[in-house]
Amino acid sequence: MGDPKGFMSTPRQEWPRRPVEERARDWDEVYVPGALLPIISKQADRCMDCGIPFCHDACPLGNLIPEWNDLVSREDWRAASERLHATNNFPEFTGRLCPAPCEAGCVLAINQPAVTIKNVECAIADRAWAEGFVPARPPERLSGKTVAVIGSGPTGLAAAQQLTRAGHTVAVFEKDDRIGGLMRYGIPEFKMEKRHLERRIEQMRAEGTKFRTSMTVGRDVGAAELRGRYDAVVVATGATAWRELPVPGRELNGIHQAMQYLPLANRVCEGDLEVSPLSAAGKHVVIVGGGDTGADCLGTAVREGAASVTQLDIYAQPGGERDEDTEPWPTYPKIYRLSAAHEEARDLRTAPAADADARLFAASTLHFTGDDSGRVRSLHLVEVDEMRRPVPGTGRALPADLVLLALGFSGPDQEDGLIGQLGLTLEARGTIARDDGFATNVPGVFAAGDAARGQSLIVWAIAEGRAVAAAVDRYLMGGSRLPAPVSPRDRPMRV
Template identity: 50%
Template sequence: MGKITGFLEFDRVEEPHAPVAERVTHFHEFVTTLTESQARQQAARCMDCGIPFCSNGCPVNNIIPDFNDLVYRNDWKNAFLVLDSTNNFPEFTGRICPAPCEVACTLNINSEPVGIKSLERAIIDRAWAEGWVVSRPAPRKSGKRVAVVGSGPAGLAAAQQLGRAGHDVTVFEKNDRIGGLLRYGIPDFKLEKSHIDRRIAQMQGEGVSFRTGVLVGGMPSEGVGATVTNLSRETLSADQLLDEFDAVLLTCGAEQSRDLPVSGRELRGVHFAMQLLPQQNRIDAGDKVKDAISAKGKHVIVIGGGDTGSDCVGTCNRQGAASVTQFELMPMPPLHENKELTWPYWPIKLRTSDSHAEGVQREFAISTQGFVSSGRGSAVKALKTVQIEIKGGKPTEIPGTEKDWPADLVLLAMGFTGPTTTLLDALGVERDARGNARASVDDSLGYKTNAKGVFAAGDMRRGQSLVVWAIREGRQAARAVDKYLMGATTLPR
């Protein structure tokens, strides 16, 4: 390594954040990229540890020690080339990834880990600014046509890899803009959509085609599936897709939100998080959204303590909520992990997001029993809850802890149960026990479903997960599709 004693000399440097009072007044990004000197100092902390656990902790297996060393040596272009060799979209992961690589950093055993995520962002932001990110069209065409259904991170990664392998790739997206969860799930204050737009332009330069507003196979007409954002203008049948393309890759995500079947669920003011978040992103893009959900002046309760719930907290504070409270069913985890037991794996500990820091009351070990009507137009006015404790591995209610909480807006952010099943049924794709598309990740059968020429990847195959896992699966599925079409492949696994 360039600075063999850097980890002893320098402290971890965090990316600068705009003050809370300033950033809650808008929906733009508020985290600033490290300066060149900050990045080089942070890269100098990467120790000569021998075994780069960080690379194994990263789902796309970024070659982290190499690009850290190159940043330290001020060789930014080669640092970008190393990063680009394993990750199609580091500007996404450098902003919204929870950074399991940093958890696995050897320095994290008894100190603060290297700021790998911030370095990744610094490298790719520098690469865009310098003009190093360019289209790389295939030198020759294969004559094969591939349909990618769904334009989230898995679909985009697969489409780029397949396009560079020489195939004619068409990405189908049911909504009016490309990006899937990146576009209509992640708030703009975490990921501005200009990052997606310039990647689309790059991919178009590589020959990838995009068709927006096209629904493939239909959508559920009732139930939870009917609440999924659908801005399509035309429908393409599964048979049409199979007739026109040599292979089909399904990357539609796990869009069905987990519901809360308690009394009063039908009351006005009780919504899924994924009804609020897409609407706000559309408004940020300049769209006019009829009857848009708004937290302005309301007492908001977010049910669910994960990332989606945190995004709701940040969104509601920016919309001008009177108060925001977040419920988590599980007990509050410890403030710090026992690294001797957990390293290099992802630990269970209390995590406070930037949105939490902007203002929220967090409640743990609490279960919602029902919603109470205001009596005026069947709107929600309160929640009934009870505290719980874990006994025998199961949540058990504690008698005498019942409580009513005032609420004008309730957002259900309890995760996702799986993909909508309409397209899977139309293609005859088998599902696993959790309702996801059944497909192996074995190299010989990689990502292939039981339906001929049909593959599945990302959250549609593995269930709700991280953007970085979607990118990994998209890249690996592209390799599997290329091998299926050509008999062999040179795409990386």
């Protein structure tokens, strides 16, 4: 520990956000540029170097958190970068996008605010890039084996980088016109500027990974044909089959899935479009779904100039403190959190009919009504109890010119033909079945990430990418020295 008493003498201080009025007018990241490094060494000093670091288990990557906290407190950034990258291919992604289950598992969090692990991680990654500590690492020799990775989200990219560095010739197939998957077109620019993604892609190209964009496996190239051309195939397409809302009026114009809306806003930021065809500008927007995707829609609609934005969450508003009976430390608790988007909605008063931060809790959608042209004009809802039963006399309507459904995802999309052409077996819930070694029922075909695990966090996606890479390497070479941080059966810590 840099300071044995740091956890007692130094209060928690997070990376400050830019003023709401300023950041809501642009698409830049919400944090104050350059404001993290001056505070982070003292924040790293708060790490207790506890005997049993539960933050390791709380993070599926097994990040060596006390080690790089200590190195940051001593301002040894090169060594900190080495320890961080030993377990995580893309810490600048997780440092911005992960909800930090490691902080929920911090021993200090038993009775004090946790160490700002996520901020420390982001600071190390950014400093590493600035100082040139993350050069490309091409393999010293090639194995002669070839691997196709289908999907370029965090799982696919992590698997591809690990396999390329092990000496295999890897090609990543992506259906969109740019690499990145959900990080490219699902995550708004204000949460992670795409320059961070571009930097990693260029590193991977320099290491030897090949990228094939605008290539839908199952349509543009046959899945069976691809399997015949490569020694192994990794299916990492993500869980893109979105959940529907089967209520009366769903067919009205103006009701869209979140992942129809967010990619268009991202394409505006990429310069592909001048204005999104689904822009929220001047519209009354209602978002159905209380998760992170709904919050991304909220922040996007605010920046597009919506007349109002309301977010519906079917769950009751959680408390501000952990419930030790139902969600004891070190599990990740469901508590009231104020994301940057909710802070913006609160301060700008985007939803007069909702609670302070634009969310309506314990709210269930009954039906939609529209005008004579078939366009949605209102959403009708009712309050529900803890069993999701309607509470009599609580029905009301919200004005709605644009409704966004952010209800999560059930598994991989089967319409492209990939699963059917390969003959992959599915679990009852719609995800790809696999054994304890990430192998599917088809020899040489492996599945990882949300496509097989189901919708999960970015740290689980990267952990699965690293683990499936070890499994593929073992299949090709008879053994592997690549790390495998998780198994297909591992799950987050729960009661």
